[in-house]
Amino acid sequence: MYLNDARETMRPEPRLAPESVPANRRKNMHLARIPQISPLSLISLLYAMSMYAFYQQGFIGRATFLAVAVVVLCFVVMFYCAFRFGLNARFGDQSLMLPQILAALLIMLTVAYLEQATQMALVPFVLIAFSFGIFRLSTASLILLLFGCLGAYLGIIALHGRAEGYGIGFRAELMQWFVLALTLPGMILVGKQIQNLRQLLNATRYQLEHFEEKSVRDELTGLYNRRQLQTELDRAKLQIDTLSIPFSICLIDIDRFKEINDNSGHLAGDTILKEFSCVARDSIRDTDILGRYGGDEFMLILPNTVLKGAVMHAERLRVYAHFLDFQKILPQKHISLSIGVAQYRRGEKINDLISRADAALYQAKQLGRNRVEWADAT
Structure with a gap:
């Protein structure tokens, strides 16, 4: 016996080296880092659809709509390539959340400056853009983004002035800016409170898992x-x-x-x-x-x-x-x-x-x- x-x-058998992991598995691990829904892609798609509605109703011209579509497509392709070829790995935030939100805001603010009638669509899409960054960006980044967006929007209103027939009206536009100036900070504050609660729950869950692990381990x-x-x-x-x-x-x-x-x-x-x-x-x-x-x-x-x-x-x-x-x-x-x-x-x-x-x-x-x-x- x-x-x-x-x-x-x-005799002891050698353990598998990291290099022995199949190439397709390493590729899948890399692709898993790509966000399932790109913030820029979602915001840009919705914004392009709204611009098409403005075009159909005669608020903006065909050239403006096509220009918006081309710029949106260029930005989407650029960020897709950054994720697809691993260029995002060179940055601290591999989701590139801040650059994506900045690109979306740049598109919307530029169109709002060129086509006054589209300013009525600016506020809801700005809120959508900020909602993506609340749980991913630092408080300092969000504050800088907030003041930058509000300042740019106020500058657009000032540049257009009190021209006759201006967009939805100068006073209405100022009120819209005022509502946005109140809504965004409140939105950020609530989002950060939710984030703090999530972190607290995660920490509590980690401690429970740690205690549970210790209870079953020598x-x-x-x-x-x-x-x-x-x-x-x-x-x-x-x-x-x-x-x-x-x-x-x-x-x-x-x-x-x-x-x-x-x-x-x-x-x-x-x-x-x-x-x-x-x-x-x-x-x-x-x-x-x-x-x-x-x-x-x-x-x-x-x-x-x-x-x-x-x-x-x-x-x-x-x-x-x-x-x-x-x-x-x-x-x-x-x-x-x-x-x-x-x-x-x-x-x-x-x-x-x-x-x-x-x-x-x-x-x-x-x-x-x-x-x-x-x-x-x-």
């Missing part, structure tokens, strides 16, 4: 603790009882760990536990579950794994642990593992499964340690 051949042939090794292992065992039992998905467990014991603590000190023992935990964690599959069962004992839960496969996993882990070098703290330089393996029998109690794995572990100890033994699956 002792896997001598496997022990001699198995403080020394960072592995699952015994309580969480029991939860995972119950979950695996439910899967096999309902879906017939097999699983096995390995009880792992570091040989002569008490002697190590007595001779080399508890700090040396803690170092061994942490180093072994790191190696064990790196040597198992993503679906496997590793935890500290107590003291120098660990448990490995292997979902969708029958006894033969579990024994192979255990032997690989035993060999990996043997390659750890502790020459600075141990006279013998290396540690060894005794491992007991058992496959869950459908319908049995979890405690019975653990007892069978523990009996196999005891047998490994009795047969000289540094070996893998297993309980009969039938």
Whole structure:
């Protein structure tokens, strides 16, 4: 039952380097940074539609409408290329939110200056533009944007003056500016309060997740603790009882760990536990579950794994642990593992499964340690 051949042939396998990630996956990760809806694209599309309505009603000429459409298209293509080819990565804010909003405001204010009748559409679209930046831009950027927009709009009104037949009327335009001057600060204030609440909720959620994580982790090794292992065992039992998905467990014991603590000190023992935990964690599959069962004992839960496969996993882990070098703290330089393996029998109690794995572990100890033994699956 002792896997001598496997022990001699198995060696630690190299982990995948970042460069080995498939190119298409890296491309998808990059494209995921692109906003799903570009603020400039949405605002410009809506604004172009409104300008078309102005054109159809005779408020603006054909040339003005076509010029607006061409400029909008140029800006949209420019920002699309910036995202598509990763140029946005050179900036602190990779969403390019401020440049997009500035471009949209520039288009709207220019059209409002050239075509007085379009000023009635300016206020709602300015509000839309600012709504995109409230949760992304800093307060200082929003204030500068606010004063810049209001100043430019007031300048347009002043340049047009009290001309006869002016747009919607000089006094009406001033009132519209006044309403915008009151609405924008209020909108920014409410938006920032909402943002603060979101940050508070995120911080609270992070703390809860942190506390929850600590409640299921062993403080020394960072592995699952015994309580969480029991939860995972119950979950695996439910899967096999309902879906017939097999699983096995390995009880792992570091040989002569008490002697190590007595001779080399508890700090040396803690170092061994942490180093072994790191190696064990790196040597198992993503679906496997590793935890500290107590003291120098660990448990490995292997979902969708029958006894033969579990024994192979255990032997690989035993060999990996043997390659750890502790020459600075141990006279013998290396540690060894005794491992007991058992496959869950459908319908049995979890405690019975653990007892069978523990009996196999005891047998490994009795047969000289540094070996893998297993309980009969039938």
